[in-house]
Amino acid sequence: MRLSLLTIAISGLVLTACKDAPSTPQSTTATPATAVVAAVAPTAEQLYQQGTQLLFQARALNASALGLSEEVVGKAFNTELENYSAEAEAQLRKQLNAVISQLAALPVPADAVDAENQAVMLNIMQYYAGSKDFPQGYIDSWMGHSAFVVNQINGPTIDMAGAIQNSHPISSEQDAKNYLSRLEKFGAALKAVEQRFVSDAASGWIAPKVLLEKSLSILDGYASGDVTEHVLYKDFATKLDNLKELSAEAKQQYLTSAALLVQQQVQAGYQQLAATVRAELPKARAGSGIWAQPNGEKFYAWSVKQLGDTELTPEQIHQTGLDEVARISQEMDSILKAQGYAEGTVGARMTALNGEARFLYEDSDAGRQQVLDDLNKYIAEINQRMPELFATKPPYPVEVRRIPVEIQDSAAGGQYSSPAIDGSKPGIYWINLRDIKANAKFDLKTLTYHEANPGHHWQVALNLAQEHLPLLRRVAPYNSYVEGWALYSELVAKEMGMYQDDPFGDLGRLKAELFRSVRLVVDTGLHAKKWTREQAITYMAETTGTTETDVVSEIERYMAWPGQALGYKLGMLKIVELRSYAKEQLGDNFDIKAFHDLVLLGGAVPMSVLDTKVKNWVAGQSSGSKS
Numbered sequence: 001m002r003l004s005l006l007t008i009a010i011s012g013l014v015l016t017a018c019k020d021a022p023s024t025p026q027s028t029t030a031t032p033a034t035a036v037v038a039a040v041a042p043t044a045e046q047l048y049q050q051g052t053q054l055l056f057q058a059r060a061l062n063a064s065a066l067g068l069s070e071e072v073v074g075k076a077f078n079t080e081l082e083n084y085s086a087e088a089e090a091q092l093r094k095q096l097n098a099v100i101s102q103l104a105a106l107p108v109p110a111d112a113v114d115a116e117n118q119a120v121m122l123n124i125m126q127y128y129a130g131s132k133d134f135p136q137g138y139i140d141s142w143m144g145h146s147a148f149v150v151n152q153i154n155g156p157t158i159d160m161a162g163a164i165q166n167s168h169p170i171s172s173e174q175d176a177k178n179y180l181s182r183l184e185k186f187g188a189a190l191k192a193v194e195q196r197f198v199s200d201a202a203s204g205w206i207a208p209k210v211l212l213e214k215s216l217s218i219l220d221g222y223a224s225g226d227v228t229e230h231v232l233y234k235d236f237a238t239k240l241d242n243l244k245e246l247s248a249e250a251k252q253q254y255l256t257s258a259a260l261l262v263q264q265q266v267q268a269g270y271q272q273l274a275a276t277v278r279a280e281l282p283k284a285r286a287g288s289g290i291w292a293q294p295n296g297e298k299f300y301a302w303s304v305k306q307l308g309d310t311e312l313t314p315e316q317i318h319q320t321g322l323d324e325v326a327r328i329s330q331e332m333d334s335i336l337k338a339q340g341y342a343e344g345t346v347g348a349r350m351t352a353l354n355g356e357a358r359f360l361y362e363d364s365d366a367g368r369q370q371v372l373d374d375l376n377k378y379i380a381e382i383n384q385r386m387p388e389l390f391a392t393k394p395p396y397p398v399e400v401r402r403i404p405v406e407i408q409d410s411a412a413g414g415q416y417s418s419p420a421i422d423g424s425k426p427g428i429y430w431i432n433l434r435d436i437k438a439n440a441k442f443d444l445k446t447l448t449y450h451e452a453n454p455g456h457h458w459q460v461a462l463n464l465a466q467e468h469l470p471l472l473r474r475v476a477p478y479n480s481y482v483e484g485w486a487l488y489s490e491l492v493a494k495e496m497g498m499y500q501d502d503p504f505g506d507l508g509r510l511k512a513e514l515f516r517s518v519r520l521v522v523d524t525g526l527h528a529k530k531w532t533r534e535q536a537i538t539y540m541a542e543t544t545g546t547t548e549t550d551v552v553s554e555i556e557r558y559m560a561w562p563g564q565a566l567g568y569k570l571g572m573l574k575i576v577e578l579r580s581y582a583k584e585q586l587g588d589n590f591d592i593k594a595f596h597d598l599v600l601l602g603g604a605v606p607m608s609v610l611d612t613k614v615k616n617w618v619a620g621q622s623s624g625s626k627s
Contacts, residue, residue, distance in 0.1 A: 044118050047103045048470045049074075051096060051125045055141070055472070058082065058092045061163035062141040066475060067420025078168075079181035084138050084149055084156050085192035086199040092139060096129040116613075117470060120605050124472045131302050133295070136205040138196060142477045143564060144306060147290060147299070148207040149196045150277060151560040152214035153553075156193050157273065158407055160186070161222060161232060161266075165404075166417065169424060170239035173246060176254055179236055183261035190269035194276050201280050204294045209284035210533060211560055214409075216274055216281075221406055223270035227259045231406055232266055288536070289527040290562040300527045303563030308570050309480035309607045314528035317566060321520025324569065325543060328514040335507050350511060350545025354440050359504070363436045368402070371439055375400045375431060378448040385496050386453060391593040392601060394461030398427040398452050408434040412557065413550055414447045416456035418475070421464055427457040438547045442508035445498065446490050450512070455489035456482070462600045473603040479564060481604045484571015487516055491576070515544050516572070519565035522555065527562045574607050575599065578614040585618045 042050070053074035056063040060080035063073050070076050103122050109115045130137070130145030138155070140146040149155055164183075170176050200206065207215075227233055236258045240251050290296040290303070304314060312320070329346045336342070341349045353359060361367040379398065386393070396419040403411045411432050419427040429451040433439065449455055459482065464474050490509055493499070499506040518540050525531035525539070533555055541551045558565045583590045598617050599610065 041106075042102060044103065044106055044109070044114070044121075045470075047099050047106075048117075048121050048472065051099045051103075051121070051128075052471050054092065054095050054099065055128055058088070058139075059141045061160060061167065065163055065167035065420065065425070066418065067422035067424050068471075069422075072471065078175075078178045079185075081160060081182055081185045081189040082156060083189065083192045085195045086135070088192065089138055089196065090135060093129050093132075096125055097132075100125050100129060112616075116602075116605075116609065117473065120473055120476070120603070120609060121470055123606055123609075124476050127306065127478075131299065133302070134299055136200045136203060136293075143479070143561065144477075147205075147293070147562060148211070148560055149193055149200065150212065150215050150273075151207055152211050152218065153411065153557050153560050156189070157215070157219060157222075157270075160189060162404070162407070164232060165235045166428070167420070167425065170236075170243055173243070173250075176236075176240055176243065176246075179239075180254070180257055180261060183232065183236075183258060183265055185265070186261070187265035187269035190273050194273045197273075198276065198280070201283055206280065206283050206285060206293075208288055208292070208533070208559055209281065209286065210288075211556060212277055212281055212284050214556065216277055217409065218407060219270050219274040219277065223267050223274055227263045227267070230262050230267065231404065233258055233262045287530070288533040288559050289530060291527060291530055297528070300562050303527075304566060307479040307561075307563035308566035309478065310566070310570050312570075314524040317520050317570070318524040318529070320573075321517050321524070321569070324517035325514060325521065328510055328517060329543075332507060332510045332514065335503055335510070339503055339507075345542070347542045347545040350507075352545075353442070353504075353507075354437065354545060354547060359440045359442055361436050361439060361441070367436055368433045371431065371433060371436075371444070372400055372402065374441075374444060375429065375448050375452075378445050379429075379452050382449065382453055382493065382496070382498060385498070386458075389492060389496060389592050390454065390458070390596050392462060392597055394458055395465050396423065396427055396457075396461040398429055398457040398461075400429050400431065400452075403430045403432045403434075405434075408432050409553075412553065413438060414451045416451045416460070418460050419464065421474075427452075427461055429457065435547065435549045438550045440508070442504040443511065444508075445502075445505050446493070446509045446512045449490050449493040449498070450486045453489075454492055455486035458489070459485045459600055459604075463603045466601060466603055469603050473605075476604040478604040478606060479567035480571035480574070480607050481567075481610065482571075483567040484569075484573075484575055484607075485599070487513065487568045487572035488575045491572070511544060511546075513569075515540075515546065516565075516568040518543050519558070520569055523558050523563065523565040526555075526558055533559065571607065574610070578611060582614060582618050586621055589621060 052072070056068060056073045057075055057077065059082055060077040061082060063077050100122065103118070103125070106118065109118060127144045128139055130139055134145070137145055137147045138149045140154070146155070150157055164179070168175070168179055168182065170179060222231075237255055240246070240254055243251070246254075285292045290300045293299065300314070304310065304317070308317065310317070332346050332350075336346065336349050341353070343349070344352075361371055379400070403415070413432050415430045417428045417430065419425055429448070431439070451457070463476070466474055490512060494506065494509055499509060522531070522536040522540055526533075526536050536555045536558070537551055540546065540555060541548060579595060582595055598613060602613060605613070
């Protein structure tokens with residue numbers, strides 16, 4: 001939806017929220033129910049705080065990951081885990097909708113900055129409140145309303161263990177005690193996940209069978225083995241070993257406690273959940289898309305708007321994908337022919353390239369270390385060039401790490417996690433090294449520009465650093481904006497000359513863009529056109545030439561996350577469109593650094609708001625140049 005005035009954008013968001021909110025506002029302020037005098041209506045800032053605290057009190061591990069304070073969250077949370085039971089999820093949505101109702105009733109501020117804050121905060125809270133038509137699924141701190149609480153790629157069964165490892169440091173004895181408190185609560189947390197899973201299944205809402213089978217491999221991994229080899233025990237032991245203030249005897253006592261808790265709470269909890277998933281497996285869907293769920297077509301339409309951030313229909317998105325696939329394939333064909341590869345389809349030639357020894361790392365520990373070394377080299381190289389097109393540098397560092405072996409079989413090829421707001425944890429660019437052939441040398445520059453700089457890390461870290469914005473705006477995970485920016489960054493790296501004299505690297509860039517265009521085709525194919533998993537795998541493999549292991553995990557990812565794969569290409573197309581518009585309108589007065597600051601320093605936003613911001617900026621620049 002393209003809007004020319006900020007007030008129109010705000011009104012649209014308000015009307016949407018009003019429609020979805022309960023008719024009777026429920027205040028979540030601390031005013032006692034017995035007060036004689038009517039409570040003063042809360043301000044927008046108070047409602048922002050209420051919504052923020054509701055979310056992070058329900059998502060304590062996410063609060064730890066972001067390095068939030070108890071003051072921001074509104075309570076102590078460093079010993080807490082999430083509760084994903086059906087009752088807890090319903091309560092969270094109800095409370096968020098009560099805040100939405102109050103915020104929507106406030107007048108639109110006259111100040112443009114305040115008006116934008118109110119519009120975007122209202123939209124963010126609705127994002128986390130989820131669809132009122134679907135009680136199933138769960139609220140994810142990154143992806144909003146997600147379809148399946150048990151799946152093979154994310155969700156509490158994977159994310160809770162990962163967050164404790166990556167976001168619970170031990171720098172004091174109290175931190176160690178808090179870690180043990182979280183382990184003690186693990187069984188109950190998994191029991192709540194089980195309850196949500198069973199409740200959804202009872203309503204006919206259950207993931208495709210292949211996804212649950214892959215999920216069971218992960219559950220079994222966390223449930224079995226020697227306690228001292230369990231990833232959470234080993235993580236606790238490593239962190240505890242670095243704590244100098246404790247005696248060896250005290251450390252051993254803590255380790256004994258950890259071993260018992262991992263066995264009785266973590267492993268036993270995963271064993272019970274795995275048994276329940278196995279019992280429900282016969283009910284699992286044969287259909288690969290969300291259409292196979294009760295009223296699934298409506299859930300997909302909602303997901304397209306939330307995660308694709310578009311008014312396009314699935315049919316229009318599908319066609320856009322096909323058009324982009326044809327355009328990019330033609331560019332790749334030209335490069336391949338220039339390098340002496342003229343026979344076969346683009347996909348077949350890319351498959352052949354992917355098997356050439358000169359493009360492969362050694363399948364060994366040394367080869368995998370060389371991958372990590374090269375990624376760090378690419379980050380260092382582009383960091384030197386960033387000032388050419390970017391005025392503002394993020395204050396947080398980024399590190400390259402390997403995706404843990406425990407989850408690598410179902411994980412994406414690369415991914416990124418945010419730094420902590422207090423600087424206690426860097427941004428992390430994760431690389432999957434399960435299949436060394438899936439990391440061809442000509443692919444890795446582009447992956448680095450997407451995940452690190454100028455992609456996810458540059459954007460997320462700059463958003464996080466904007467202390468003048470409400471917290472939820474600084475950490476907003478708007479899919480089309482975030483992933484669209486990262487894909488746009490791959491193009492920017494090309495424009496910066498990072499592929500100069502590197503035709504195969506540029507081929508890798510085009511392959512990545514082709515991959516994102518194929519996503520438009522297969523996501524709508526799976527969820528709207530009722531494609532099978534095998535049909536989608538074949539199309540993606542033949543079109544892109546990507547290794548089979550990556551294609552399978554990608555298609556299964558789209559099955560678990562309907563609509564998420566749309567944000568990359570749709571978001572990139574929108575940012576490129578807005579940049580072209582600004583260049584055309586401003587001519588020689590166009591400043592690419594100022595444009596990038598405009599896009600990044602306001603935090604992640606819906607694309608309609610970004611459209612308005614850019615057009616208002618262009619209008620201001622144009623009037624200024626005439627005066």
